Amino acid sequence: MQPRTRQGWLAPLATALPMIILPIAVSTILLATAQRLQLSERQTANWILAVYAVPCVVSLLLSYRYRQPLLMTGNVFALIFVASLGDRLTYGEIIGVAIVTGACILLLGALGLTARLAIWIPAPVVMGLLAGAVMPYVAGIFTAMNDTPWPLGGALVAYFWGRRASTRVPPILPAAAAALAIAAVTGDLRPVGAFSWVPKPAITAPVFTLEALVTGVPVLVVIMTLQSNVPSLIFLRGQGYEPPEGVINTLSGVVTAAVAPLGPIALSLSLPATSLVAGPDSGERAFRYRAVYISAGIVLVLGLLAELAAQLTTVLPLPLLLALAGLATVSVLMGALQQVTRGPLVLGPVFAFAIALSDISLLGLGPFFWALAIGTGVSLWLEREGWQALHQPMGVVSEPVAAGEG
Numbered sequence: 001m002q003p004r005t006r007q008g009w010l011a012p013l014a015t016a017l018p019m020i021i022l023p024i025a026v027s028t029i030l031l032a033t034a035q036r037l038q039l040s041e042r043q044t045a046n047w048i049l050a051v052y053a054v055p056c057v058v059s060l061l062l063s064y065r066y067r068q069p070l071l072m073t074g075n076v077f078a079l080i081f082v083a084s085l086g087d088r089l090t091y092g093e094i095i096g097v098a099i100v101t102g103a104c105i106l107l108l109g110a111l112g113l114t115a116r117l118a119i120w121i122p123a124p125v126v127m128g129l130l131a132g133a134v135m136p137y138v139a140g141i142f143t144a145m146n147d148t149p150w151p152l153g154g155a156l157v158a159y160f161w162g163r164r165a166s167t168r169v170p171p172i173l174p175a176a177a178a179a180l181a182i183a184a185v186t187g188d189l190r191p192v193g194a195f196s197w198v199p200k201p202a203i204t205a206p207v208f209t210l211e212a213l214v215t216g217v218p219v220l221v222v223i224m225t226l227q228s229n230v231p232s233l234i235f236l237r238g239q240g241y242e243p244p245e246g247v248i249n250t251l252s253g254v255v256t257a258a259v260a261p262l263g264p265i266a267l268s269l270s271l272p273a274t275s276l277v278a279g280p281d282s283g284e285r286a287f288r289y290r291a292v293y294i295s296a297g298i299v300l301v302l303g304l305l306a307e308l309a310a311q312l313t314t315v316l317p318l319p320l321l322l323a324l325a326g327l328a329t330v331s332v333l334m335g336a337l338q339q340v341t342r343g344p345l346v347l348g349p350v351f352a353f354a355i356a357l358s359d360i361s362l363l364g365l366g367p368f369f370w371a372l373a374i375g376t377g378v379s380l381w382l383e384r385e386g387w388q389a390l391h392q393p394m395g396v397v398s399e400p401v402a403a404g405e406g
Helices: 003-036 041-066 078-089 091-111 114-120 123-146 149-165 170-187 210-238 245-259 271-277 292-305 306-310 320-327 330-342 346-356 367-382 384-390
Strands: 072-074 268-271
Touching: 003 041, 003 078, 003 091, 003 123, 003 170, 003 292, 003 306, 003 320, 041 072, 041 268, 041 292, 041 306, 072 078, 072 245, 072 330, 078 123, 078 210, 078 330, 091 114, 091 245, 114 210, 123 149, 123 210, 123 320, 123 330, 123 346, 123 367, 149 170, 149 320, 149 367, 170 320, 210 245, 210 268, 210 271, 210 367, 245 268, 268 271, 271 292, 320 330, 330 346, 346 367, 367 384
Parallel strands: none
Antiparallel strands: 072 268
C-alpha cells in the first residue's frame, strides 16, 4: 500500500472506532426493552438485525454511490423513546407506530413540509419529553442495587472511571464489561445456549390503535427529522458536501416502515455520528466516506450475530440489564436537560418533562401525548418571544451531543 493511500485510510479508521463501539455499548437498551416486553429470542434477534444490520447496508450503498460520508443509524434517541413505551404499549403496537412514522416521514419529505414541522412542534419540548422518558431508567440504576449490588456496584465504578479516563470510548463499555465479569464470579450469569450464525426471520404483525399512534408517531417524526436528518444535512453542507436530501428522507421513511415487522427501527442520519465521520478528524474531505465503510462494515457483521446477542436477555438478570440500560442513557439525559434549560423555550419543555414522568391518562391518551400537547401549548401561549427566536434564522434546534453518546 502506497504511503498516500495508507494515509487516506488512517484518519477514517481512527474516527470509525467510536462508531463501532457505540452500538455495542447501547445495545443494553434494546435488550432490556426486549426482556420487559417478553419477546422471544428470535424476535429479539430480528430486532437487533433491523436496528444494526439494515442501517449499515443502507450506509454502505449510499456512501459508495455518492462518495460522501452518509452514515445512517437506527436512531439511538428514537430507540430510547421506544424503550420508554414498553410499559404502555404492546410490541405489536410499537411496530404499528414505526410503520406509520415511516409513512409520515415519506409524506413530509414528498410535500416539503419538514421545515414546517419545527414551527408546529418545537424541538425543546420534544427534548423535555425525552428527558422525562429517560429519567426512570437512570433512577432505576440505584433501585437495581437491591437485587444485584456487587455487579452493579462494579459497573458504576467502571462507568465513573470511563468518564474520567477517556472521551473516545463510551463509559458504558467498561461498565458493561465490569458487570459481566463480577456477575460471572458471583454466579449471576446463566450459560449461553445454541444459536444460529444467521438470524431466522420472525415477522411480528403490527397493531394499529389510536392511543399508540398519537402517543408515539409525533415524537418519533420530530426526533428523526428535526433532531437527526435536518441538522446532519446542515453539517454535511457546512463541510462542503452536497448530500442527497430527497434520497435520505425517502430512505428514512421507506426503510423504517418496511423493516418494522422485523423490529421497530427509526432509520436516519445522526448528528453526533455525522460530525465524527464527516468532520475534519476523518482526514481529507475526499476520503472521509471511508470511515463509513469501516464502521458500517464491522457493525454489519455484529448485526448478523444477532441471535448470539439476543441471548444476553436470558444470560443476565433483568435488574442488572435495566441498570446497564440506565447507565447508557445518562449522557442522553444530560444533553436533553441542557437543551431544556438553556432556552429560548423553558417553561413548555419543563412541563413536558414533568408530564412525561407522570401517570396522566385523559381521553384514553397517556403521558407522552399530553407532554407534547401541553408543553407545546404552554410555550405557544406564554413564551412567544422564545418561540420566535427559536425559528431564526434556521428554524431548527440541533440534536444535543453528549460526550461519548450519539
